[in-house]
Amino acid sequence: MITLRIALFAALAMAVQAALVFADYYFDNEQLATLMIQRETGKLLKGFERRHDEAPYKLPHDLDRYGVQGGFYITRIRTPTGQILYTNCDARCDNHLLPHEVNPPDLWSRMLSNSKPLAVAGGKTYEIHGDKIFIEIAILHDSDGIMWAVIGREFADHLATPMAIMLLFVLGGTLLSIRQALRPVAKAAREAGHLDPLDPSHLINETGMPREIADLAAAVNRSLARIGALMKSQRLFTTAVAHEIRTPLAMMKLELGNIEHPRARKIETDLDALAGFVGQITALGRLESADRAVFRPVDLAKLADWVVTDIAPLVYDLNHTIAYSNLGAGSVEGHAPLLEDALRNLIENALKHTPEGAAIDVVAGPGLRLTVKDDAGVFDAPAQVPFGELKADHMGIGLEIVRRIMALHKGRLEIEVEPGHLTAMTLLFDQNEL
Secondary structure: OHHHHHHHHHHHHHHHHHHHHHHHHHOOHHHHHHHHHHHHHHHHHHHHOOOOOOOOOOOOHHHHHHHOOOOOEEEEEEOOOOOEEEEOOOOHHHHHOOOOOOOOOOEEEEEEEOOOOOEEEEEEEEEEOOEEEEEEEEEOOOOOOHHHHHHHHHHHHHHHHHHHHHHHHHHHHHHHHHHHHHHHHHHHHHHHOOOOOOOOOOOOOOOOOOHHHHHHHHHHHHHHHHHHHHHHHHHHHHHHHHHHHHHHHHHHHHHHOOOOOHHHHHHHHHHHHHHHHHHHHHHHHHHHOOOHHHOEEEEHHHHHHHHHHHHHHHHHHOOOEEEEEEOOEOEEEEOHHHHHHHHHHHHHHHHHOOOOOOEEEEEEOOEOEEEEEEOOOOOOOOOOOOHHHOOOOOOHHHHHHHHHHHHHOOEEEEEEEEOOOEEEEEEEEOOOOO
């Protein structure tokens, strides 16, 4: 847009300059007549390019209009002694050109008609090899457009060439300067597309920006800081509430353990589900308050080995089996506790939603991936559930937490189901993004 506007104003300036040049020459008849005489006598002078086998003067081939007797263009070329070197004169020469006995000035011209195109007469003195030559002409009717050719030449000399040079340096320099000045803005636009409110170090770099743009970038950075602070306070509040609820839930379960009644067992089951849900909320709060600035290299194989070892007693208590294998897993930059939560959620989902005796297999690798498989092939949760619609007993909240953890680590969760045979959930990390 800036380039277009600069080019538009440059074109407007050229149009105004062109109008001024045209007016300056078109309406100044005396100046225009002098320029016509100079142009034509200068072209006739080229006929003195002597050759040994030719006469002293030969009319240039592009000036055939002066080779016609009785035409509109008359010329007479002579020496100071009166020797005629070339002429196409007739009786009209005596009316329009200087007498033979008059020694012409260096340059003279007079108007024969003020109407356009001009009719003029005049001459100019030249020196060739130390000898003076007088070239005189009369243009009685400008049928060949000499006047317009002169105006065109003045346009080229006083407008086209200077303006072209000016535009080359001024317009080119201006556009280059603007491009250099806006380069930090383009960089800031790219940075803005990757801003992460969860990472306080993600700010728009104001270095090298024009002052006006730097003020805008600073305002955006201040807004990001306020948004980050607000999000952090909300997460801390949610996490604090979840922690406060867990203690009375545990006490209620202890008291229910002293009551021998079937309904007490039912309440205990409900309390376990509620405690699990509160635990998920706590994990989500920890996830959303995570800071990528604390990411460290995490060995996926060691992490999977530790999680499987820790959760194995629970798996066996529920009459399932679990196995672990390493197919050459790599390391990623990440937050180890969150990655443990993600893998644990997938294993717990497999425990909750598979029939008794199901075999669970945790595979690290190949490459940057962790996979949890089971041989039940049961998966009834939708691919994506709005957070506000998730239920405590629904496996969707666990998967939502896993998805958010993977999004934080620039990865994704992939799900593959073969009903009745296999369910495979894979934490896939993109090494290029990391």
